[in-house]
Amino acid sequence: MRFIETATKGRVTLGAGTLYGAINALVKKQWIAPYGDEADGKKKAYIITNTGKQKVAEELRRMDEVLRLASTIIREDEDQ
Template identity: 35%
Template sequence: MPETSNLPLTETTTLILLSLAPGPSHGYAIMKDVHTLSEERVALSTGTLYGALNRLLEQGWIERVDDPQPNSTRRERKAYRLSAVGRSILIEELDRLESLNTIARQRLSPGGYGDTQQP
């Protein structure tokens, strides 16, 4: 195994990978999708987006693909696809999220426990 751990992913990375999960897309579309997908909470700036895309390319978590809409009217667009590695890392991250959440809820709710907050 070359890398011991890639986790945790940043929220930006997670959302970009997730946005690419159903199929290939391009920068601007990812930006908008991440916004809806995050319930309007996350608005990626272009600096964040293109920086992250290049990083993900270098890491091999996403790959370049031919523009799916290369018709006459459309101007330049660069499309990306989630790689197999990217997909499995995304799943690892979601597992992390899930287990962290579970453990945390246990700590927070254990009826009749702690709360040593000055008696």
């Protein structure tokens, strides 16, 4: 939660329920998997799976398309 808040300079804050719900959904989709020894039960670590990497790549392509479209719209708007 602190990492997200710091990385986004406070623009995004996650509550525990939101974070753990998202983690559970990603595990269920097999986009991430538990990593390392969870015996102490305090801090859990996760690793991205190959499926997760593919999904991230797809999302990056989609976001790139959105960025290009928005940039085109802004340039066209500035030309008028």
